[in-house]
Amino acid sequence: MSEQITLLPGLLTAHLQLALAALAVGTLISVPLGVLVRCRAWLESALLAAAGVIQTIPGLALLAVMVPLLSALGLRGIGFLPAFLGLALYSVLPILRNTVTGLAGVDPAAIEAARGLGMTPAQRLWRVELPLALPVILAGIRTATVWTVGMATLSTPVGAPSLGNYIFGGLQTRNLDAVLVGCGASAALALALDGLVQLVGRGYARRRRTLVAVGFGGLLLLALHAGLAALGSTRAAEGERPVRVGAKTFTEQYVLAEVLAGQVRRATGLPVQVTSSLGSTVAFDALSRGEIDAYVEYTGTIWATLMHRSGTGPGRADVLAEVRRWLAEQHGVEVAASLGFENAYAFALTRARAAALGAWSLDDLAPHAARLRAAADYEFWARGEWAAVRAVYGLAFAEQRTMDPSLLYTAVAAGQVDVITAYSSDGRISAFDLVTLADTRGAIPPYDAIVLVGRRLVRERPEVVAALARLGGAIDAERMRSLNRAVDETGHSPAAVAQEFLAQWP
């Protein structure tokens, strides 16, 4: 817990930067837009419809879509920018809608009086319409504030640190304390910002200048803090560029990213920055574009998902060789090391169930499949491996479910599903006493864990690549399972587990 708390100031500040920047830009866009479209009915409904459509896109998807979009435009596809843009877009609807509603709700008598007394249209807007619409507009800003702060937790998968780091990381590593810290801090921040905006509104309505000053002052101080922190981090970035290590969204990746980071620090003394919880394809794209320098990938994933190869593959060594060649040719990415273990997709069921069915291999399972419920992670049913398995073994389940990888093991252990696609290096296979089925016909490719390094790192920091290369063969399957278990079952942090591993490793 205390380890989690030490991260809080940094993540809270990062979260604040995202939310405040998005809200400021959202407000600066929406209020003038609302003023411009008033009295132009078709424009107004078109804009509100567009903003409404944006709102219906699930938050995670909206942020994730920014990544390829920005990359296509040649901009930095991961990190602050996609998260900020997604959040700003998301904040438009409530503010725009309330601006339009607020202005439409101004008493016509007040507008006629303003005209009759000789106000110009601009004076009418500033002195009468906006002040009278302000309570409604502020209510819109408050709604946007709460939404944006909450949604900013989804910035983590697109590579922008936020309080979501606690939530994503905590969910994957079964660390409820971390999830709680993340949710609590995010809720507190939302309430604090909402309270400050409310204070401004209340002070304005009651003509209490001190209230307005306190509300604005609070918001300004927070903005100042966020701004100074951003300035500080860019200045730091101008100095020594840190080596950036990425991690996808599961325990093993968190641990390995810390192992990579620790090894680089230890061997070269260079600063290292770990960007956790990247979406699966986000990580590879970020590496090939040089936005991160290294991360751990699995040969089978590249083989099936990126190279679109399927069917019965060649042996482990051949797959690794082909992957290595393909990566270098297509993306300028190099394989620094093969860590020494596989993390393969493996169909797993409880030992009792396996015994009852007499199923120890995929061949044994096939005749029973029509009566079984199967669950897999988000991508498996759409991946080439499943197509291959289906074709080779004639597997067809009664039911195919998709769920978060962290829930798969509990689901099968509790009998809510019969079969899951486990990860062969996951410590929970032994913890839950599961049996993995043999792929005797080789439909599933090998999944050797390999350290990928980007072109720039190879060119500019060969000493880092050399340090990472020394990890080759350092972790066997049993070691990886125990490291994963140390996080998932024992509740140690990935960083602590990685440190301990490196300390024992020669």
Add this chain to the structure above:
Amino acid sequence: MAEEKWRATETPRRMIEAEGLTRRYGDTLAVEGVSFTVARGELLALVGGSGSGKTTTLKMVNRLVEPDAGRVTIDGRDASSFEPHALRRSIGYVFQGVGLFPHMTVAENMAVPLTLLRWPRERIRARVEELLTLLELDATLAPRFPDALSGGQQQRVGVARALAAAPRLMLLDEPFGALDPITRDHLQQSFLAVRGRLGLTAVLVTHDMAEALLLADRVGVMRAGRLVQLGTPAELMRAPADEHVARLLDTPRRQARVVDALLGEAR
């Protein structure tokens, strides 16, 4: 008395000249061919039922409504030669339903015309004090918001706001319509006194013939967008243009007679 005054003014300098004012809303003709003049210092009342076009006519004077045809001359100058907002700043306007700004205090409401004319802050403060006294409003009301005031007080503030920049011409749209009879009577008397002191020229729109007769130098009767008759109360009494005008004029007297009779019986 009004008649005396009218006659006493030789070659009256005209404050308003309206010629052939016409305004259409879609297919309906709201106002058609209305012409009238208002002399300096005179009060003209436009009387008519709802939909008679009296308010539209009033609004064409300060271009809150632009006429489709016809023209208005204010103090010898064509109204269309002004910027609309500049024209309106020079003319006081009292709105039907008061139209005070709910987000401004009484003092701020009164000061609006002055801030539009960019008066210095000190002068505005002094003027607001004068206006409070002139309209018999308690100085403690100045920092209050309109919704804390009674209907009569609100209407006084509305009149004060219209008078703030000391306009020579005032337009009043049913200013006393929504008030209880006692308050209305009181406010009418106050208005007469203020007008006398300032020598205002004014056009007043009302549906109440009694009010028109009480306040106006001349009365114009409107019906279905036309000005049916225009003259001093005495002229109207002597020779009403038609049955409708005659009935309109008779109503207040008939009501008074009925009330008298009832009270007589009670006694």
